[in-house]
Amino acid sequence: MIRPLVSVLAICLLAACQREAPPAAPEESASTPAAQAPVATDQAAPLELRVTTLDGSEWDLAAQRGKWVVVNFWATWCAPCLKEMPELSALGAMREHVEVIGLAYEEIEPEAMRAFLQKHPVLYPISIVDVYAPPAGFDPPRGLPMTYLVDPQGVVAEQYLGPVTAQDIERDIAAAGGPAVPVADTSSGA
Template sequence: MKKTALTIGLAVLALVVGVFVGTLPKHPTEGYPLTGHTFNTFKGGSLDLAALRGKKVVLNFWATWCPPCVEEMPELSALYPALKAQQVELIGIAVDNTANVNTFLEKTPVSYPVALAGFGGSELAEKLGNSQGGLPFTVVLDEDGNVLMKKAGRIQMSEIKAALGQ
């Protein structure tokens, strides 16, 4: 009888603990598509993309050897201050080797942060919907990481603004 009561008591305790643990809030970056992607930046330091959760984000994947990527960069750079003022993050994701990117950005600076993703950036781009693997590739995410817009090829600033509801 004591053994049965003890077994039932432990079962009830396990159930209570299980229910309690199930009601705990999940880690704030769980399920966020940028979680697990931390890259060095052109200006030094690193950028954990999971920290962008809670903000609208524009990610522009590019490479120094990609003419349309290079063509759109001055326009993105000009758009960045207005986006930043609206709490929208714009990040360039360089899918290229670090030496090429550093040399390029020293000659052609941009106003927005650039993450040095190397060819590993292609994996993130694919995860976000770049099934063809082409560059440039731009994706706009809402505060929870839902894709608002994605485009392979040269982007127009009006397309980014429209995706952000501007």
Template structure:
């Protein structure tokens, strides 16, 4: 527990700087996602790219987590500027059913990532509570949800 508190304290400046609490993302189905639209739920924004091996390795865990929790919304922001149809085909191939946004690096800048993948978890009130640069695991997310 002490280790977790220390990690949170050290990450707070980065978290506050990186996490945009005013985002508006439109997924491949045309649905707009904002923190206000998901008020009362946890929201995980995962920035990824089709060429990023660690990004792809975490997707099955994010998918399983998304399906197992009604109180969590997972949003996948593809940052590589690919054609939306290609991103949709890629997500389908990866068997991802959570909302995917076909974005680009410009869109990702609002989250100030320093690399990919980057995941930001917002609590039920819309406050950023976890910033993970690099692949994230289901266990790490579930730990933060407690």
């Protein structure tokens, strides 16, 4: 009789220790496809990311504190990845508070990647990461592209599965308390 009572008590205690469900997400706008919707994340501690870029430089996420960082997992064979690259490049170049790093998630030789980037240039650093041992702190991508928006303290603010636009990223930065992008006034007839 005591053994079943202990089992029931243990189940009740374990059920009480489960995490609360995250609050319901607001309805998506009609302009944001489901593939671009942020994926919930439980990341609370600052991430660590140290990689060697294609040009031989060391890139460290900790050195980017104070800025928003876009960590983009991609591959040369991924059509949606190639489509978003110019926009991510422009975002990183035009916004002082945003840094972008591309993590090539595929088995490719550095020379082949350099040749690819001659045809598809970007202004942000690229690092080839091991598909069997992705950077610690990041889950292996469930699909490509997979993009993380890391806040100025080094904590994941948003995670996107599928293509993401600069507008999506800037909207989420502003929603998280970062700088908003001024909207140009097109109503005047000047």
